[in-house]
Amino acid sequence: MANVELRGIVTREIKYGENSRILTVLAKDHGKVSILASRARSNRSGVLTATQLFAYSDFEVFMGREGSLLRLNEAEVIEPFGGLRISLEKMAYASYFCDVANHLCYEGTEQNELLRLLLNTLSGLDKGNDDDAERLECVFLFRALKEAGVAPDCGGCACGEEEDISMLCPAEGVFRCKKCKEGHMGLEVNARLFKVIAYIIGSNLASAFSFKLGRSSAEYLAYIAEEYMRCHLEKDLKTLDYLRNVRAL
Numbered sequence: 735m736a737n738v739e740l741r742g743i744v745t746r747e748i749k750y751g752e753n754s755r756i757l758t759v760l761a762k763d764h765g766k767v768s769i770l771a772s773r774a775r776s777n778r779s780g781v782l783t784a785t786q787l788f789a790y791s792d793f794e795v796f797m798g799r800e801g802s803l804l805r806l807n808e809a810e811v812i813e814p815f816g817g818l819r820i821s822l823e824k825m826a827y828a829s830y831f832c833d834v835a836n837h838l839c840y841e842g843t844e845q846n847e848l849l850r851l852l853l854n855t856l857s858g859l860d861k862g863n864d865d866d867a868e869r870l871e872c873v874f875l876f877r878a879l880k881e882a883g884v885a886p887d888c889g890g891c892a893c894g895e896e897e898d899i900s901m902l903c904p905a906e907g908v909f910r911c912k913k914c915k916e917g918h919m920g921l922e923v924n925a926r927l928f929k930v931i932a933y934i935i936g937s938n939l940a941s942a943f944s945f946k947l948g949r950s951s952a953e954y955l956a957y958i959a960e961e962y963m964r965c966h967l968e969k970d971l972k973t974l975d976y977l978r979n980v981r982a983l
């Protein structure tokens with residue numbers, strides 16, 4: 735039994751009992767962890783800020799018997815990402831990103847690359863304007879798929895063709911060229927979108943966000959990334975439905 739220091743992002747909170755909450759935190763070196771935040775511990779304003787959804791914080795938790803929940807002692811915010819809570823649209827994007835991260839992460843398995851990716855994405859969303867959100871979403875989803883080991887193979891079509899790429903097949907994780915796509919189910923892409931996807935997946939994280947794409951292309955690419963992720967998770971996330979509804983407003 736000991737106190738443990740954790741640093742990470744609050745990716746989910748659910749009510750527990752009368753006054754407590756259970757936080758899901760994507761923590762450095764520990765992956766996904768669940769922390770019980772009782773009211774007595776978390777109603778001080780500093781701790782409240784540090785434990786709200788999307789906050790990136792330092793946590794001191796008490797680890798009891800094996801298998802029991804971690805209990806929150808102290809929390810101090812590093813970056814509250816306050817901008818994500820004052821815009822309906824940003825909140826919808828951030829909720830979807832955190833939901834995806836929760837689905838891709840396992841308890842107790844280090845997921846530092848995914849944490850870094852989520853942190854960079856939330857930071858860009860927090861500071862940026864609304865019309866940059868799809869671009870951030872494309873990077874987040876394709877990089878998260880890469881971390882999960884299921885990103886599409888960006889070497890071109892299986893036939894060796896690299897120029898006439900016109901379809902992405904999520905179930906198999908492959909691109910297909912004009913000649914080979916006949917008879918296959920997939921998402922339409924053009925050569926430009928293929929190059930952008932390959933760039934996002936192939937570059938290092940620091941430069942993955944720096945590509946230019948018009949708004950309507952970014953919207954369509956975000957749709958492709960969402961469908962690809964949905965195929966991989968084999969699940970419809972409510973946060974994606976919500977994001978699509980907010981976008982359509």
Ligand SMILES: [Zn+2]
Pocket residue numbers: 891892893894895910911912913914
């Ligand atoms: Zn081909």
